[in-house]
Amino acid sequence: MTRTGDNRARLIALYTTMCRIRAFEETALAAHKAGEIPGPLHVSIGQEAVAAGICLNLRRDDRITSNHRGHGHALAKGAGVSGMMEELFGRAGGHCRGKGGSMHIADFSVGMLGANGVVAGGIPIAVGAAQGLKMMGSDAIVACFFGDGAINRGPFLEGLNWAALYRLPVLFVCEDNGVAAFTATASVTAGPGVAARAESLGVPCLSVDGNNAAAVDAAASRLVAEIRGGGGPQLLHATTYRITGHTSSDPAAWRDPTDVEAARAAEPIGRLRARLAEEGVSLAELDALLGDAQAEMSAARAAALTAPWPDPAVAWEDVQDSGAVQGAA
Amino acid sequence: MAEITLVEAARRAAQQEMRRDPSIWVLGEDVARGGLFGQYRGFLEEFGEGRIVSTPISESVIMGAGLGAALVGTRPIIEMRIFDFVMCAMDELVNQVAKVRYMFGGQARPAVVIRMPHGIWRNSAAQHSQMLESWFTHIPGLVVVVPSTPADTAGLLVSALRSDDPVLFFDPKNLFPLTGEVPEVIAPIPFGQARRSRMGDDLTIVTWSAIVPQVEEAAATLAARGISADLLDLRTLWPWDEEAVVASVARTGRLLVVHEAVTTGGFGAEVVSRVIERLGPAALKAVARLGQPRVPVPFAPPLEDALKVDAAKVVAAAEALVRA
Numbered sequence: 001m002t003r004t005g006d007n008r009a010r011l012i013a014l015y016t017t018m019c020r021i022r023a024f025e026e027t028a029l030a031a032h033k034a035g036e037i038p039g040p041l042h043v044s045i046g047q048e049a050v051a052a053g054i055c056l057n058l059r060r061d062d063r064i065t066s067n068h069r070g071h072g073h074a075l076a077k078g079a080g081v082s083g084m085m086e087e088l089f090g091r092a093g094g095h096c097r098g099k100g101g102s103m104h105i106a107d108f109s110v111g112m113l114g115a116n117g118v119v120a121g122g123i124p125i126a127v128g129a130a131q132g133l134k135m136m137g138s139d140a141i142v143a144c145f146f147g148d149g150a151i152n153r154g155p156f157l158e159g160l161n162w163a164a165l166y167r168l169p170v171l172f173v174c175e176d177n178g179v180a181a182f183t184a185t186a187s188v189t190a191g192p193g194v195a196a197r198a199e200s201l202g203v204p205c206l207s208v209d210g211n212n213a214a215a216v217d218a219a220a221s222r223l224v225a226e227i228r229g230g231g232g233p234q235l236l237h238a239t240t241y242r243i244t245g246h247t248s249s250d251p252a253a254w255r256d257p258t259d260v261e262a263a264r265a266a267e268p269i270g271r272l273r274a275r276l277a278e279e280g281v282s283l284a285e286l287d288a289l290l291g292d293a294q295a296e297m298s299a300a301r302a303a304a305l306t307a308p309w310p311d312p313a314v315a316w317e318d319v320q321d322s323g324a325v326q327g328a329a
Numbered sequence: 330m331a332e333i334t335l336v337e338a339a340r341r342a343a344q345q346e347m348r349r350d351p352s353i354w355v356l357g358e359d360v361a362r363g364g365l366f367g368q369y370r371g372f373l374e375e376f377g378e379g380r381i382v383s384t385p386i387s388e389s390v391i392m393g394a395g396l397g398a399a400l401v402g403t404r405p406i407i408e409m410r411i412f413d414f415v416m417c418a419m420d421e422l423v424n425q426v427a428k429v430r431y432m433f434g435g436q437a438r439p440a441v442v443i444r445m446p447h448g449i450w451r452n453s454a455a456q457h458s459q460m461l462e463s464w465f466t467h468i469p470g471l472v473v474v475v476p477s478t479p480a481d482t483a484g485l486l487v488s489a490l491r492s493d494d495p496v497l498f499f500d501p502k503n504l505f506p507l508t509g510e511v512p513e514v515i516a517p518i519p520f521g522q523a524r525r526s527r528m529g530d531d532l533t534i535v536t537w538s539a540i541v542p543q544v545e546e547a548a549a550t551l552a553a554r555g556i557s558a559d560l561l562d563l564r565t566l567w568p569w570d571e572e573a574v575v576a577s578v579a580r581t582g583r584l585l586v587v588h589e590a591v592t593t594g595g596f597g598a599e600v601v602s603r604v605i606e607r608l609g610p611a612a613l614k615a616v617a618r619l620g621q622p623r624v625p626v627p628f629a630p631p632l633e634d635a636l637k638v639d640a641a642k643v644v645a646a647a648e649a650l651v652r653a
């Protein structure tokens with residue numbers, strides 16, 4: 001393949017992943033609205049380029065940790081769709097046997113060490129996974145996804161200091177969508193922000209337009225190579241925008257409509273589509289990729305809806321080896 | 330068999346297991362220089378800085394990194410320095426370590442041993458003396474180990490380091506100098522088996538951790554006064570040896586639970602409740618708990634002494650129970 005051919009294949013890979021994330025989350029939102037999925041869902045519509053761009057540069061034996069908004073990270077890392085959809089539906093075939101749900105999706109078989117219901121909760125785990133891998137002589141690395149809201153929690157400070165101190169193979173990824181739940185992060189964050197905080201802790205920081213998938217990919221490609229080569233941790237600060245509300249029950253009416261309009265115009269899938277069209281990819285081909293993704297996710301939804309519930313006995317399993325579970329059935 | 334201190338017994342157990350299993354390593358503040366109590370003395374020389382890692386004062390990451398390292402296949406000993414500092418790592422312990430196996434449907438094995446020297450020690454006051462072991466029995470997923478002798482400390486630490494469960498190991502720091510016989514090759518002691526320290530018929534005394542020598546002294550005094558106590562050191566609080574306790578109380582009809590921790594909400598409440606549920610209230614002639622009043626541990630020796638459980642208080646409580 002020519003260089004242009006390589007480049008185009010990469011862009012198509014990004015596009016495919018982003019369409020699958022978008023289709024998965026739109027399908028899940030519809031299923032939630034229809035009462036098929038219990039509990040809250042945090043979707044990342046508008047942020048797909050970050051997950052896709054980072055994970056395209058990871059090997060299967062690399063690990064990731066994620067946060068409460070983690071469907072995209074898991075899919076991009078290769079987690080199986082039926083296991084994810086069934087987990088959202090609380091079914092027996094879910095990756096976590098229906099015990100975790102959206103906020104605790106994990107697929108260890110592809111190195112996805114877990115979403116996390118606690119903001120910044122994945123940071124210490126990522127750092128330790130990197131320390132363990134390094135200790136075992138592996139050259140696998142860990143990508144640690146968190147939002148801008150996480151930088152005001154202690155584990156961010158402790159974790160970055162620690163990773164820099166032991167030169168651990170961690171790529172910290174701050175997905176900066178400008179808000180933490182319903183609060184503008186800038187309104188609760190003193191000082192010059194995440195880059196300055198990281199630099200002050202000895203972790204170099206690169207900022208990137210997180211809605212430009214090709215730019216995220218290029219940045220990640222360089223950082224991952226440096227980290228894998230033993231250069232120590234780095235932070236990628238990816239600015240983006242969350243088009244939907246905080247949770248599935250938040251219509252985001254609190255958003256300024258002009259902001260949302262602008263964000264829709266700048267959303268990453270449309271941008272990548274325009275870029276691919278410029279590169280000579282036909283719109284029919286791009287439509288087909290999106291259509292395939294939507295068909296895949298609709299089929300996963302239909303299958304999850306009729307998939308068996310976990311046997312109630314499963315609630316007593318996976319607690320611990322020592323001692324019997326106490327408490328009557 | 331050699332007569333060694335409790336802290337040396339713990340040191341030898343960890344050393345033995347680290348020689349056996351190269352995936353075991355230690356992280357915590359000052360551990361490479363031997364640890365605050367010498368429980369890791371010589372480890373740097375023997376195992377190298379890759380396996381005994383002195384860390385920043387970052388309890389959240391000490392705990393969380395231990396978990397992360399376990400998730401990729403290593404077996405960390407997470408040293409908390411002094412129990413009270415685990416409060417700075419509660420999210421990592423309670424929301425992460427204790428839950429990952431369950432939440433992820435069995436994909437994770439958080440095989441970590443969290444060592445937390447606890448209890449009243451050298452007038453260290455309210456933030457360095459706590460005994461909050463009962464909190465952790467309330468959290469599914471965790472194992473709670475509370476030894477009181479050199480041999481039990483060694484054998485239970487070996488079990489902890491061979492377990493795939495997250496084990497909270499409460500080193501009884503006031504008993505570190507206590508001596509006892511410990512075998513050259515330390516065999517694992519299973520979780521959930523009480524140690525009968527004395528046989529008796531008049532009442533059952535259930536106890537654990539740092540207060541055990543005081544209770545044993547009290548039992549000897551009681552024996553001299555004609556009261557024979559059946560004395561059980563639980564050694565682990567989750568799982569715990571309900572069968573041994575229930576069988577003993579079924580025989581004696583009287584139950585006294587003694588712990589150094591505050592009585593209110595202490596694990597003694599659980600022991601008493603389970604015994605009553607199992608035997609029915611009619612089986613019990615008398616029952617009592619003895620622990621600290623619900624007051625923080627004070628600094629001045631006369632204040633500390635006024636609150637803390639000692640042999641005399643155990644004798645008084647036992648005599649009252651037998652008279653009841």
Ligand SMILES: Cc1ncc(C[n+]2csc(CCOP(=O)(O)OP(=O)(O)O)c2C)c(N)n1
Pocket residue numbers: 068069117118119146147148149150177179180181182242246
């Ligand atoms: C420690 C903690 N505090 C509060 C919450 C509740 N909460 C869930 S998501 C969230 C906002 C997080 O902001 P950010 O990380 O920037 O991600 P975003 O939701 O904006 O994408 C909050 C406050 C939590 N889950 N964990």
